[in-house]
Every structure is written in structure tokens, then in C-alpha cells.
Amino acid sequence: xxxxxxxxxxxxxxxxxxxxxxxxxxxxxxxxxxxxxxxxxxxxxxxxxxxxxxxxxxxxxxxxxxxxxxxxxxxxxxxxxxxxxxxxxxxxxxxxxxxxxxxxxxxxxxxxxxxxxxxx
Amino acid sequence: xxxxxxxxxxxxxxxxxxxxxxxxxxxxxxxxxxxxxxxxxxxxxxxxxxxxxxxxxxxxxxxxxxxxxxxxxxxxxxxxxxxxxxxxxxxxxxxxxxxxxxxxxxxxxxxxxxxxxxxxxxxxxxxxxxxxxxxxxxxxxxxxxxxxxxxxxxxxxxxxxxxxxxxxxxxxxxxxxxxxxxxxxxxxxxxxxxxxxxxxxxxxxxxxxxxxxxxxxxxxxxxxxxxxxxxxxxxxxxxxxxxxxxxxxxxxxxxxxxxxxxxxxxxxxxxxxxxxxxxxxxxxxxxxxxxxxxxxxxxxxxxxxxxxxxxxxxxxxxxxxxxxxxxxxxxxxxxxxxxxxxxxxxxxxxxxxxxxxxxxxxxxxxxxxxxxxxxxxxxxxxxxxxxxxxxxxxxxxxxxxxxxxxxxxxxxxxxxxxxxxxxxxxxxxxxxxxxxxxxxxxxxxxxxxxxxxxxxxxxxxxxxxxxxxxxxxxxxxxxxxxxxxxxxxx
Amino acid sequence: xxxxxxxxxxxxxxxxxxxxxxxxxxxxxxxxxxxxxxxxxxxxxxxxxxxxxxxxxxxxxxxxxxxxxxxxxxxxxxxxxxxxxxxxxxxxxxxxxxxx
Numbered sequence: 001x002x003x004x005x006x007x008x009x010x011x012x013x014x015x016x017x018x019x020x021x022x023x024x025x026x027x028x029x030x031x032x033x034x035x036x037x038x039x040x041x042x043x044x045x046x047x048x049x050x051x052x053x054x055x056x057x058x059x060x061x062x063x064x065x066x067x068x069x070x071x072x073x074x075x076x077x078x079x080x081x082x083x084x085x086x087x088x089x090x091x092x093x094x095x096x097x098x099x100x101x102x103x104x105x106x107x108x109x110x111x112x113x114x115x116x117x118x119x120x
Numbered sequence: 121x122x123x124x125x126x127x128x129x130x131x132x133x134x135x136x137x138x139x140x141x142x143x144x145x146x147x148x149x150x151x152x153x154x155x156x157x158x159x160x161x162x163x164x165x166x167x168x169x170x171x172x173x174x175x176x177x178x179x180x181x182x183x184x185x186x187x188x189x190x191x192x193x194x195x196x197x198x199x200x201x202x203x204x205x206x207x208x209x210x211x212x213x214x215x216x217x218x219x220x221x222x223x224x225x226x227x228x229x230x231x232x233x234x235x236x237x238x239x240x241x242x243x244x245x246x247x248x249x250x251x252x253x254x255x256x257x258x259x260x261x262x263x264x265x266x267x268x269x270x271x272x273x274x275x276x277x278x279x280x281x282x283x284x285x286x287x288x289x290x291x292x293x294x295x296x297x298x299x300x301x302x303x304x305x306x307x308x309x310x311x312x313x314x315x316x317x318x319x320x321x322x323x324x325x326x327x328x329x330x331x332x333x334x335x336x337x338x339x340x341x342x343x344x345x346x347x348x349x350x351x352x353x354x355x356x357x358x359x360x361x362x363x364x365x366x367x368x369x370x371x372x373x374x375x376x377x378x379x380x381x382x383x384x385x386x387x388x389x390x391x392x393x394x395x396x397x398x399x400x401x402x403x404x405x406x407x408x409x410x411x412x413x414x415x416x417x418x419x420x421x422x423x424x425x426x427x428x429x430x431x432x433x434x435x436x437x438x439x440x441x442x443x444x445x446x447x448x449x450x451x452x453x454x455x456x457x458x459x460x461x462x463x464x465x466x467x468x469x470x471x472x473x474x475x476x477x478x479x480x481x482x483x484x485x486x487x488x489x490x491x492x493x494x495x496x497x498x499x500x501x502x503x504x505x506x507x508x509x510x511x512x513x514x515x516x517x518x519x520x521x522x523x524x525x526x527x528x529x530x531x532x533x534x535x536x537x538x539x540x541x542x543x544x545x546x547x548x549x550x551x552x553x554x555x556x557x558x559x560x561x562x563x564x565x566x567x568x569x570x571x572x573x574x575x576x577x578x579x580x581x582x583x584x585x586x587x588x589x590x591x592x593x594x595x596x597x598x599x600x601x602x603x604x605x606x607x608x609x610x
Numbered sequence: 611x612x613x614x615x616x617x618x619x620x621x622x623x624x625x626x627x628x629x630x631x632x633x634x635x636x637x638x639x640x641x642x643x644x645x646x647x648x649x650x651x652x653x654x655x656x657x658x659x660x661x662x663x664x665x666x667x668x669x670x671x672x673x674x675x676x677x678x679x680x681x682x683x684x685x686x687x688x689x690x691x692x693x694x695x696x697x698x699x700x701x702x703x704x705x706x707x708x709x710x
Contacts, residue, residue: 065684072680086123113151257678280689292648303659
């Protein structure tokens with residue numbers, strides 16, 4: 001119900017307000033003496049090397065796609081695992097999931113053999 | 121609580137299992153073959169398809185629900201599976217030489233072809249919204265890749281992007297429609313939808329109507345009905361020709377199978393409404409398909425528009441919504457699989473005879489074919505006459521049955537429009553014949569390239585089929601009537 | 611409890627945004643995202659009905675749709691990547707070889 005959200009609203013207002021003050025106060029009252037070092041982008045204390053916008057290797061895309069595929073495929077085993085204790089007959093349930101997993105293994109063998117997992 | 125798994129009865133879907141297992145085996149075996157032997161993968165693929173066809177014969181008079189009532193193996197699915205397997209077998213025969221010549225990755229090619237076939241076969245058997253959607257996606261996703269498999273040719277990739285975007289768009293509509301239907305009915309089974317509609321009739325809530333409408337749009341995209349046909353010419357033109365041959369027949373059969381089950385079974389209670397929607401779609405599809413085909417000079421595009429027009433003819437039979445209509449649809453799809461894949465196969469042969477990557481695609485490439493390839497030209501002429509509907513070829517009988525079913529259902533205007541359309545279509549089909557027989561080949565001299573025997577066999581089978589079942593249609597008609605009798609429960 | 615119609619309206623809005631986005635955007639990647647949005651809007655409808663009808667089928671379907679959508683996007687990305695290698699653009703207006 002809407003009134004239950006009251007504390008969350010208060011928390012949100014406080015959080016936003018405090019951070020706003022923390023950002024605004026130094027900007028308004030702090031001294032400003034910019035030097036070249038201070039204006040450089042912060043990279044964990046190291047000197048910046050090269051521009052930040054770099055192209056990712058296409059290899060990375062292949063890994064990501066493969067991960068996505070296998071990840072989502074195994075998602076389908078989740079509901080099966082949840083109800084596995086109650087399945088009857090159990091062996092049929094195991095067999096079905098086994099066939100499903102074998103199909104995925106076939107896919108993995110294919111990817112492996114075609115060199116989809118090599119990082120050049 | 122105990123969740124019992126229904127007995128699996130895998131025998132009922134043995135044909136689908138055989139084809140999908142063949143696809144996996146072919147994929148894995150192909151990996152371990154050296155590149156130069158990969159062409160041989162065609163033969164185990166063909167064997168898998170033929171074994172599956174044999175299983176259809178074994179299963180013939182079954183009527184089984186299987187996999188927790190997700191699929192139904194009945195005459196309806198078995199007969200349509202036969203057509204799909206014929207299209208797949210012909211496509212494999214056409215690919216033996218072509219796939220190697222245009223440098224398709226053959227392991228993946230045959231495997232995806234078989235997976236797409238599996239999807240189509242499952243779709244004919246699907247009696248639940250879940251399996252319907254999954255089967256459709258299985259066939260579509262495999263086809264997206266197949267269309268774009270010719271990586272040397274930019275048009276192939278372009279066609280794949282177009283097909284994928286519009287295909288996924290239509291899947292979205294279909295899925296949303298299914299979700300709405302599920303919400304109103306409370307079940308995913310087509311039979312439950314039917315029972316639900318029997319009780320509510322035309323008083324059904326508006327969301328159910330919307331669901332049916334969205335599903336029709338989704339299927340309309342897949343079988344390329346006007347106004348959802350825009351992707352067809354581009355995709356058919358850009359895809360490798362053997363893939364075009366396969367998808368032009370296979371997806372239509374699968375799409376009409378699903379459309380038939382959804383309209384004639386699930387939504388039979390709303391028949392008086394969807395009949396008019398389908399009749400208008402059929403009229404538009406025939407007319408616009410034929411008119412657009414008239415001005416094409418690229419043969420693949422011309423055949424693409426012609427396949428749109430033929431989808432319109434088939435829809436006329438479905439619109440009749442009676443047994444004669446379904447008989448006609450089945451007979452026509454059967455004949456169409458031979459006619460259309462055969463016509464594309466002739467283009468593959470013409471590609472072999474030319475030297476450019478697009479050889480055989482333009483009308484001019486066929487000029488003078490009758491002189492140096494008399495048999496090929498004769499086969500093409502037969503296929504063109506059959507597509508026009510010239511007696512005594514099978515295409516004529518098919519159209520005769522479709523239009524007489526429409527007359528029987530009282531849709532006389534639709535039948536007349538269909539006949540007029542056939543007359544219009546004669547212009548562009550006969551232009552091909554005229555080009556082959558009356559015009560001389562210009563420019564480069566004729567290359568006496570031998571054609572692959574498998575390709576010759578495929579074209580011969582297609583051409584002979586149009587003659588044979590035009591003269592002796594009884595054998596197929598008997599099968600068809602047994603099938604539809606069990607479907608309408610008579 | 612929040613009434614079912616809220617979820618249904620939300621999913622209808624999401625579906626429309628996805629469909630319109632697919633039609634008007636020209637970047638191939640944005641179009642793929644629009645497709646995802648359409649499928650997920652349908653999923654939201656399925657899950658909503660599943661909850662309110664107390665029928666599990668809708669949730670099962672939604673899970674399967676997620677797997678299908680992943681496959682579709684994987685294929686879509688692969689096709690687009692091979693397209694980009696040829697053309698160096700993800701703008702679909704650059705698709706213009708096939709006309710008639």
C-alpha cells in the first residue's frame with residue numbers, strides 16, 4: 001500500500017540531499033587552483049595511457065555470444081532442478097534432462113573444434 | 121506432491137527425431153572430415169531424410185497425442201511432413217554441386233537445413249501454443265543463418281539481416297497474440313481454445329480477438345501474405361538459390377499447417393469472422409503477387425513474387441474452411457513443392473552454365489537454353505506451364521480443386537479472381553518459355569559444362585511429378601481424403 | 611495487490627515501444643534491442659496471466675521464450691558483425707543491394 005512506501009521516500013530524500021550537499025559545498029566554498037596534473041583524468045594514481053574509448057576485440061564478442069547461449073540454455077534446467085524431487089518416474093526425468101544436456105555438449109564440441117574458444 | 125511425467129511415446133515423433141539426430145551427427149562428423157570430403161555429407165543427410173519418410177509410412181494411420189499433449193501425430197501432420205521431407209530431399213540433391221561451387225560451409229549448411237526441416241515437421245504436429253512458437257523459431261533461426269551463409273556474396277548477408285529483422289518482428293506479434301489468447305482462455309492447448317470458444321462464441325472478449333489478429337499477422341509474415349510480404353523478394357533473391365528452393369516450399373507448408381490448425385481447430389468458433397479476413401488477404405495476395413511479378417526481370421525475384429501469388433491461391437482453399445478446401449490445400453502444397461523447388465533448381469543449373477556469380481538469375485541468361493540444353497529447357501517449360509495452371513499438368517488440377525472449393529463455400533468472387541489471376545500470371549511464366557525457345561544467346565559462347573547428376577535427377581523428378589500427378593492424381597487424392605477425413609472427424 | 615491490468619498496460623506500452631523502435635530506428639543494434647523488447651513485453655504478459663490465472667504454463671513459456679530470444683539475438687549479432695566487416699557501418703539504410 002502507498003503509505004508503506006513512506007520510510008523509503010524519506011530515506012531517498014535524505015540520501016539524495018546529503019550527497020547533493022557533499023557535492024555542492026566544496027564547489028561553492030572550496031578554493032580552486034587547477035594545475036595540469038589535477039585536471040588529468042583519474043586512473044587509480046597512474047599516468048593515463050591512450051584514449052578511454054577503445055574498440056573491444058571482436059574475439060570478445062564471440063565469447064560473449066557463446067556465454068549468452070549456454071547460460072540461457074542452462075537456465076531451462078532450473079525449473080527442472082526445482083521439481084526434480086517430486087518427479088515420477090525419476091529416471092524419465094533424468095533421461096530427458098540428460099538428452100537436453102547432451103545436445104548442448106554437442107554444441108560445445110562443435111564450438112571447441114571450430115576454434116571458437118581459442119584466444120588469438 | 122508428485123509430478124508425474126506422461127509416457128513419452130517417442131515413436132509418434134520418430135520422423136522428427138531421426139531428422140534432428142541426423143542434423144547433429146552430420147554437424148559433428150563434418151568437423152572431423154577434411155575440407156575436400158565435406159561434400160559427401162550430403163549423402164548421410166539425404167539418408168536421414170529418406171529414413172524419416174519411411175517412418176511416416178510406418179506411422180501412417182496413427183492419431184497420437186505425445187509429449188504431454190504438446191504434439192499430435194495424425195494424418196494432417198504426417199501428410200504435410202511428407203511434403204516437407206520431399207522438399208528437403210530435393211534441396212539436398214540440388215545442393216550437392218551448388219553448395220561446393222559457391223563455397224558454402226557445407227557441414228553447417230546441411231546441418232542447418234536438417235534442423236530447419238525438423239522445425240517445420242514439428243510445426244505441422246504442434247497442437248499447443250508453446251510448441252507452435254518453438255517449432256516456428258527453430259525453423260526460422262536455422263533459415264536466418266542459411267540465408268546469410270554465402271559470405272562471399274554481400275547480398276546474402278543483406279538478405280539475412282532483412283529476414284532476421286522482419287522475421288523477429290513477426291515472431292514478436294505472434295508471441296504477443298499467443299500471450300493474449302492464453303490470458304483469455306487460461307490454457308495453451310489449441311483444443312482448450314476451441315472448447316472455450318464454443319461456450320463464449322462471438323461474445324468473446326476483445327483481447328481474444330486482438331490475440332487472433334496478432335497471430336494471423338505473425339503467420340502472415342511467415343507464409344508471405346500481402347501486406348506482410350515485403351521481405352520475400354529481397355530474401356529469395358539474396359539467399360543461396362538452393363536455400364531459396366527449400367524455404368519457398370518448406371516454410372509455406374509449415375506456415376499453412378499452423379495456420380490451418382489455428383483457424384480450423386482452435387478458432388473454429390469464430391469462423392464467420394476470420395473467413396472474411398482470410399478471403400480479403402487471399403484476394404490481395406494473389407493480385408499483388410502476380411502484378412508485381414509481371415515487371416521482374418530477375419528470375420529469383422519473379423519466382424519470389426510468384427510464390428507470394430501461390431500462397432494466395434492456397435489461402436483460397438483454407439478460406440473455404442471445408443473438407444474440399446483442405447483437400448485442395450493439401451494437394452496443392454504437395455504439387456507446389458515439386459513445381460517451385462524444381463523451378464529454382466533450373467536456375468541453379470543455369471548458374472552452372474554461366475560464369476558470373478549471378479549467372480542464371482536474369483531472364484536473359486536463359487535465352488537460347490532450348491538449343492544447347494534441350495532437356496533442361498523442356499523441364500523448365502513444364503514447370504512454368506504447371507505453375508501457370510495449364511492442363512493436363514498437376515498445377516492445373518491443384519488450382520481447379522482450390523477454386524471449386526471456394527465456389528462450394530459460396531465465395532464465387534474469390535474463385536473468379538483466382539482464375540483471372542492465373543491468366544495474368546501466364547504472361548510472366550510464358551515469357552520464360554519464350555525466352556528459352558525463341559531467343560538466341562547473345563555474347564559469350566556456350567560453355568559445355570556438365571551438370572551434376574544429382575541436380576539432373578532432382579529436376580527430372582520435379583518435372584515428371586508435375587506430369588504424373590496431373591494425369592494420375594488419384595494416388596495422392598486418396599491419401600489426402602483419408603487425411604482430411606480424420607482431421608474433420610468424419 | 612496491484613491489479614493485473616497495470617501489468618498488461620505496461621506490457622502493451624513496452625510492446626508498442628519495441629515495435630515502433632524497430633520501424634523507425636536505423637541502427638542494427640538498436641533494432642535488435644527493439645526485438646528483445648517486443649519479446650520481453652510478451653513475456654511480461656505471459657507471466658502476468660500465469661500469476662493471475664494460477665496456471666504455470668505461462669511461466670514455462672516465458673522461460674522458453676528467453677532461450678529462443680537469446681538464440682535469435684546471437685544469430686542476429688553474428689549476421690550484423692559479418693555485415694559490419696564488409697561495410698564498416700551498422701546503419702541499415704546502407705542496405706541497398708537488393709531492389710526491384
